[in-house]
Amino acid sequence: MSWLEVVNLQAVPVADIPVLPxxxxxxxxxxxxxxxxxxxxxxxxxxxxxxxxxxxxxxxSASRLHIASSNLRDGMKFTSMTPEVSSAYLFERELYEExxxxxxxxxxxxxxxxxxxxxxxxxxxxxxxxxEGEEVHEVGVxxxxxxxxxxxxxxxxxxxxxxxQLEIKLGFQxxxxxxxxxxxxxxxxYLEKLAESVAGDTVIGHAGGFIRGIESxxxxxxxxxxxxxxxxxxxxxxxxxxxxxxxxxSGDVAYLTGNSVFGAxxxxxxxxxxxxxxxxxxxxxxxxxGVGFDVTPDLARKILGMTDRLDEEAGxxxxxxxxxxxxxxxxEKTGVVSKETxxxxxxxxxxxxxxxxxxxxxxxxxxxxxxxxxxxxxxxxGGDVFARAYIRYVEIRQxxxxxxxxxxxxxxxxxxxxxxxxxxxxLVVSLTEGWRGEIAYIIITDDDGKIRRVKVKDPSFxxxxxxxxxxxxxxxSDFPLCNKSFDLSYCGFDL
Amino acid sequence: xxxLFRLRMKHGNQAIPDVTSAELMETHRGFPVIDxxxxxxxxxxxxxxxxxxxxxxxxxxxxxxxxxxxxECERVSDGAIKFTNKHKTGSIERDHLIVYSGESHEAxxxxxxxxxxxxxxxxxxxxxxxxVSAGGCNGCEMELNAxxxxxxxxxxxxxxxxxxxxxxxxxxxxxxxxxxxxxxxxDAYNSIGDPKIVIAVGACAISAGxxxxxGKLNRSFLEEIKIDLFVxxxxxxxxTFVNAVLEFIGMA
Numbered sequence: 001m002s003w004l005e006v007v008n009l010q011a012v013p014v015a016d017i018p019v020l021p022x023x024x025x026x027x028x029x030x031x032x033x034x035x036x037x038x039x040x041x042x043x044x045x046x047x048x049x050x051x052x053x054x055x056x057x058x059x060x061s062a063s064r065l066h067i068a069s070s071n072l073r074d075g076m077k078f079t080s081m082t083p084e085v086s087s088a089y090l091f092e093r094e095l096y097e098e099x100x101x102x103x104x105x106x107x108x109x110x111x112x113x114x115x116x117x118x119x120x121x122x123x124x125x126x127x128x129x130x131x132e133g134e135e136v137h138e139v140g141v142x143x144x145x146x147x148x149x150x151x152x153x154x155x156x157x158x159x160x161x162x163x164x165q166l167e168i169k170l171g172f173q174x175x176x177x178x179x180x181x182x183x184x185x186x187x188x189x190y191l192e193k194l195a196e197s198v199a200g201d202t203v204i205g206h207a208g209g210f211i212r213g214i215e216s217x218x219x220x221x222x223x224x225x226x227x228x229x230x231x232x233x234x235x236x237x238x239x240x241x242x243x244x245x246x247x248x249x250s251g252d253v254a255y256l257t258g259n260s261v262f263g264a265x266x267x268x269x270x271x272x273x274x275x276x277x278x279x280x281x282x283x284x285x286x287x288x289x290g291v292g293f294d295v296t297p298d299l300a301r302k303i304l305g306m307t308d309r310l311d312e313e314a315g316x317x318x319x320x321x322x323x324x325x326x327x328x329x330x331x332e333k334t335g336v337v338s339k340e341t342x343x344x345x346x347x348x349x350x351x352x353x354x355x356x357x358x359x360x361x362x363x364x365x366x367x368x369x370x371x372x373x374x375x376x377x378x379x380x381x382g383g384d385v386f387a388r389a390y391i392r393y394v395e396i397r398q399x400x401x402x403x404x405x406x407x408x409x410x411x412x413x414x415x416x417x418x419x420x421x422x423x424x425x426x427l428v429v430s431l432t433e434g435w436r437g438e439i440a441y442i443i444i445t446d447d448d449g450k451i452r453r454v455k456v457k458d459p460s461f462x463x464x465x466x467x468x469x470x471x472x473x474x475x476x477s478d479f480p481l482c483n484k485s486f487d488l489s490y491c492g493f494d495l
Numbered sequence: 496x497x498x499l500f501r502l503r504m505k506h507g508n509q510a511i512p513d514v515t516s517a518e519l520m521e522t523h524r525g526f527p528v529i530d531x532x533x534x535x536x537x538x539x540x541x542x543x544x545x546x547x548x549x550x551x552x553x554x555x556x557x558x559x560x561x562x563x564x565x566x567e568c569e570r571v572s573d574g575a576i577k578f579t580n581k582h583k584t585g586s587i588e589r590d591h592l593i594v595y596s597g598e599s600h601e602a603x604x605x606x607x608x609x610x611x612x613x614x615x616x617x618x619x620x621x622x623x624x625x626x627v628s629a630g631g632c633n634g635c636e637m638e639l640n641a642x643x644x645x646x647x648x649x650x651x652x653x654x655x656x657x658x659x660x661x662x663x664x665x666x667x668x669x670x671x672x673x674x675x676x677x678x679x680x681x682d683a684y685n686s687i688g689d690p691k692i693v694i695a696v697g698a699c700a701i702s703a704g705x706x707x708x709x710g711k712l713n714r715s716f717l718e719e720i721k722i723d724l725f726v727x728x729x730x731x732x733x734x735t736f737v738n739a740v741l742e743f744i745g746m747a
Contacts, residue, residue: 116675148636173673
């Protein structure tokens, strides 16, 4: 049976999604990934009769998404896909944890967000990978880390100073976000604020992803000007975090000039966001049907003035940073993730692009203003800390260009349409290129048009495993540097 | 090398000279002022839009400990609620965070933070804090990090975040306190030597914010300890945090 083919943000009746036997869903999924497509999502939904498993495959080059599902009764099992396709590894663990559907033959089916010692009985199911040997030692870090960072547990197996294996145990931040979307589904403003808080460093990305999903399920038409302002806000967020990351990466190699200069530049960008919407992280900007705040011609001039100065100053700062021998010595050839590995484990975002994998939702599955705005996919071949740092710099330049173009076309007009009721029994896939990479929201409505299931996938879900692989064979002292070069979200993963 | 000098020249001095008198741009949503008389409709229309249940009727009030400063109530209130750009909203009393109709920012500030003599003596010239994120979304965490950057430079007052709770004089809590982080938070608190202070930062830490309906939280720890300073916001601006702490230790 053929799968349902949709584009990003195309709402479809749930009844149109083919229901396949589980082994067929599995076989097709594996085949599609082997043919160069990408596993975007593999998740479940509890029904009265058991669990529906959805598989969503992204055909990036054709800008299409393929959807199919399978009904599983309680207690049913299926043959794990992970031995065939590595990118299914976490999705299957998640499915097992949430719905007790066992993927038989999965390499290690341990809890994903639970099983933390002293919290619940599932800790017995959790075992760390252990390396044996007289001179092997383990280093455990977290959940509380040295700085002001979200919590997570890292366990290193080392010989002398060399890391052989890093296991990352997350789940400490689990707040039950997906459930809150459903239980508070009747309060549209609440839902917007909740989406803003899924990962508070990606306010525009997450709120935008959720809101565009909701809009696709209703008949609201987002005004042109609102789309333009949204694009500007999203790119400002990207610039701000990338600058912050360059600052932190400089700090990690004790290059204090970079730390200070990029940090100060970031402040200017987030203050610009505050000038638009009253909050440095863009809270309140994204509204269902449009945006919460207008950009007047006067404000647009101010934003353009900021980006002009930023273009020059970031250029100079990057010139200095990336020509410093002491910086390059630490950045280059550190924490390498090859293109093959990146593709196999399904990496996304700038981290994937720094490993030569050309994925960018803005181009592959255009959303919002990007439908009329082609974005050139930037890649670098190295896959090391240098590539992940440098790609941030080139993306800053690219985003500045996008903002200039957008604001150049600023016209008068409405910024918001009143949202309407959601279509019943429908499903939408909303993909967004946040600064970390692909953010996915799947929203499913029930017979009355109420939200029945929200599946959230932060790009961190795809990329945490890459960090584990990046630090293999590196000195343990390079871990903070490698970690920051990915800058992944804990709460975005833990939900 | 010349580029480096050019860069340093351009960078100049970024520090805010006096954080206690610094003001934020007009658009910033800080302290809300309520004028009940301006809205003649049913106040339930206003309380209904609030995503975190911060607005209450009889008497009409906004709880800054719950407020996420989204300004949605302001949009529907015909001018009865106005978020000002006043960023100094910290308080040492939980109840004081509730703002009533007619309360001005000056009136709110009068009783918000009282610098106790022993706190000033102990921590006035050096305050080291251990931050613990317990379900925080990274919003508060990034703003707390920003407190030590070149702009706000909290270190100049002897206030720093440290890695070990053993080196700390107090704990700064962010996030709604997830079940999975509750034991680690308690461990960190217990590891700090006495006397110690507790600062709750952001709507989530103070009241669980938009996560208050979640069954995945465990906030029992907060009932066992005394919170010495509340810093409201979603997230609080660095100036809100820095000023609250400076006043609390009697240095403002």
